[in-house]
Amino acid sequence: MERREFLKNSALASSAFMVPSFVKAFENVAKKSLGFKKLVIVQLAGGNDGLNTIIPYRNDIYYKERPRLAIKKEDVLKISDDLGFHKNLGPLKNLYDQGYLSIINNVGYPNPNRSHFRSTDIWHTASNADEYLSTGWLGRYIDTYGKFPYTGIEVDDSLSLIMKGEKMNGIATQNAKTLFYTTNTPFFKKVLKTQEDEHLSEHNLGYLYKTMIEANSSATHIYNKSKTFKSSISYPSNAFGKQLKTTAEFINSNVESKVYYVTMGGFDTHYAQEGRQDKLLDIYSKSMEMFVKDLEQNDTFKDTLIVTFSEFGRRVKQNGSQGTDHGTANNLFIIGKNLKKQGFYNEQPNLADLDKNGDLKYKVDFRDIYATVLENWMEVDDEKILNKSFGKMDFI
Amino acid sequence: MDKKEIQHLYWRAGFGIGFEDLNKIKKKSRKTILKKLFSASEKSKDLAVDLSEYEKSLTDSFKKVKNKTTDQRRKEQKYLREKGIELNQAWIQKMATSEALLREKMTLFWANVFVCADNNTWSIQNYNNTLRKHALGNFGQFVKAISHEASMIRYLNNKQNKKGKPNENFARELMELFTLGAGNYTENDIKESARAFTGWNSKRNGEFIFSRKQHDFGNKTFFGKTGKFDGNDIIDIILEQKQCAKFICTKVYKYFVNPVIDEENLAEITDLFYKDYDIKKLMFHIFNSDWFYDENNIGVKIKSPIELLVGIHKVVPFKFKNYKQQVYLQKMMGQILLKPVNVAGWKGGKSWIDSNTLMFRLKLPSMLLNNAQISLIEKGDIEGTFEEFYQKRKGKGYLKVTVDWDHFEKNYSKSEEKDLKSTLLISKIDVDTDAMLANLQIDKLKDYCIQLMSIPEYQLC
16 A cells, blocks of 8 residues: 555554644645646756757858858758758657657747856746846746645756745655655654644744655655656666656656756857767757657656757857857757647748847747747646746647 | 853854853853954955966966967866865855954855856955955945956946947946845936946956046936936945935845844834945944844844855864865755856845755755765756766765864863753754754764754754
C-alpha cells in the first residue's frame, strides 16, 4: 500500500505517526483539480544561434555575413525551399516529419536586451524590457492554480526566477531521492514531527515552518510517486539527457506536477562556435527524441507540450573569433502530439531588414506564445498570469 | 542594557555577537555600548585585493589598448573574473572579522541600494570602497560620489549619455531606485535631468571626467526650477524633496528595524534625516530609540544568505580552500555578493525563501561545519563555456573548508547549553521545537551548536 493510501485509510495515522495535521490536510487534497496537461519548458541558456540551427540556406546575405560560420548548403537537412535543419538535428527532423514540431520564427520582444541575465529575467517573468518583476510566469501559475510547490518542478538543484511566485514557489530537484533524504534527515524529521500547526503564525517564523513542511511534503510526494517508475529508454549519457529522463519519470509516474523547467547551458558561442554548437545541438536533439519516445511509450505524450526557447539569438554577422555575439529575435520550438500548425508557423527571418546593431527584428512577442499556451493548453486565464492581455496564436 | 537588547543591536548593526563579547558588555549602559559601536566604525579601511597586474596596464597608450589581440583580451577578462571571486571572498572575510561592524553592515546595505555590477573587478573594488567610505557619511555627498564612479557610469549607460542623444538610464534609476521611488517624479523630470548628466564619463584609469564637448549646457527645468543645471545641481534639487529622506528612511527602517513599517517611527526618523542627511546621526538615533528595542522588532527579520554565512562565521570561523565553493553556496541561496540580480537589487525578506533555499540554508551548518555531503552540480551556467559546463559537472562532494573549532571552544568554554541557545537564537522559539530541543541528548557543545543553527529559528535575526 502506498503511504498516501495508508495515511488516508488508517484511523490511527495521525496519532501513530504524529504526522502534523497540516501535513495530513495537504496529503488529502483532491488529486486532479488541474487536469492532465503538462508543460515542459526548456531553455537553451547562453543564446542559441538560431540562424545556424534552422538555416536559411538560400539566403545570400546569410552566406555573405558568415563567410566562415555559415553552414554549407550541402550539409543542411532541407525541409523547405528556403530552410533546413543543422546537420545534427536529424532526430528533431524526425519529430518534424511526424508532425510533432512547430517552429515559430522571429520570436522576441520590443527593445531587446542583450545581457544574458536581463534577457533571461525578461523571458522568465514575461515582463517588458524596462520592467523588473520578482515573480516568474510559471511561478505565478503555481501561485494562482497550484496548491503545492510540486505543481512546478525545475529539474535542477536550485530554483530559477521563472518558478517563483508571490506566495508559493515551485520546487527544484534533479534527484527525487536526494531531495527526499535532505528533507528527511533524522534531525529535520525530529523538528517536523513535533510540529503542531496551530502554532504556525503568519509571521516570518510561521512562514519558515510552513515552507519547511511544504518542502518535506513535496519531496515525499515526488519521491514516493516517482520511485514506482523507471524509464526503460536509454537516453544520451549527459546532463541534459539525464534531466529529460528524470522529467519523463516524473511525468510517467503521475507525479502531480503541471509545469517543468529544464535548462541546458553552453550556448554562448562567442568564439570557436562551430564544433561547440554542433555538439550541443546533437545533445539536444538526441535527448529530445528519446524524451518524446519515452512519453509516447507511456501514452503521456498526448498530454505533454514541450517549448524550447533561448534568451536571445545571435548576431547575423559572425565576429572576429569564429563565433557570434549576442543578438535578438530567435526561433522557438513547440513539440507536441496534436499541434494545430505543424512545421513552420510563420515566415523566415528577414536578413535584409536588421536593426541598427545588425540584429533581427522580432515579429512574434514571446508573451503571445505564453498566453496561447496558458489559455489553449493549460486552460487557465492567461491574463491573470501575465497581468495583461496578449495576442493569441493558433499552433495548439 | 539587557542581553537580549545587546544581541538585537549587534545583529542589526552587525552580524551577531559572541558569548564572551556579550558577557563583557552586558552590564554597560546603552550610551556606552553605542559609543563603542560607533567609534569602532569611525575609520574606513578599504578592501584591497591585489590587482597590480591589471593596474599596470592602466597607463598603456590608447594605441596599445586598441591593438590588443582577442587572446590578450580574453586573458585579461579571465584574470579579472578570477579576481572577482577573490574580491567576493575578501568582502565576506572583512564582514566576518572587521572591528568596524556597523560600517561593514552599512556597506552591505548600501550595496543593495546603489546597486551596481561590473565585470571589471578593479573598478568594482573601487566602487565598493566608495560605498564603505560614505556608508556613515552625508547622503548627498554619497549620491554624488557614486554618480562619479566608473562602474556606475558604465552600469547605467551614462557613457552613452551625450548632448543631443541623451541616454536616460542613469537619470531614471537615480530617481526610481536611489533617491525618490517610482511615482515621485515625472517623465519630463527624467528627460531634463538626463541632459544634466550628459558628458559625465570616466577615463580608462577610472578617474571621473567631465566632457565639455558632450555636455548639454542648455537650460533644464527640473522639479519646477529652471537653470543651466549639471548633475550635481540635480542631486541637490532631489535632496530638497522630503520624499527623498522618506524613501531612504523607509529602506533603512525595513533593513535595520522591521520589514513592517511603523508610520510614526518612520515619520520621526524622516524628519530627523531631512534636516542634514547625516547617515551616522540617523543610525545613532534609531539604535538609541526605545522603540528599536521593542519586542516586536527582535528576531523578526529573515537573514539574507550573506548575513547567514557571515553570522555562522562569527560563531565558528571557517576558511575555504577553493573560493569558488563559497560563491557556489551563495548562488544556491540566491545571493552572490557583487552580482546583484538586477538594478533593483535583491528583494529580501520572504523572497529569500523557497523549498530549496530553505532546505539548503537549514543544511548549511552541517555542510560547512560537519562535513555533510552536498550536491555540487552547477546549473547550466549562462556565461560558462561549453567545456566548463560539460566537463566540470561534479556529482556529490564535500566542501573543502577548514573549521576553526578552537575559536568556538575558547569563546564558549565557560558557557552552558542554555547560554549557547540564547546566544544563537534570538527570535521567539516555536513551542514544539523548544520542547524537542529540551529533550535532545547533548554530548558535545559543538554538535548542539550545529543543531541550533539547523532549525528555522536560526534563519531569523
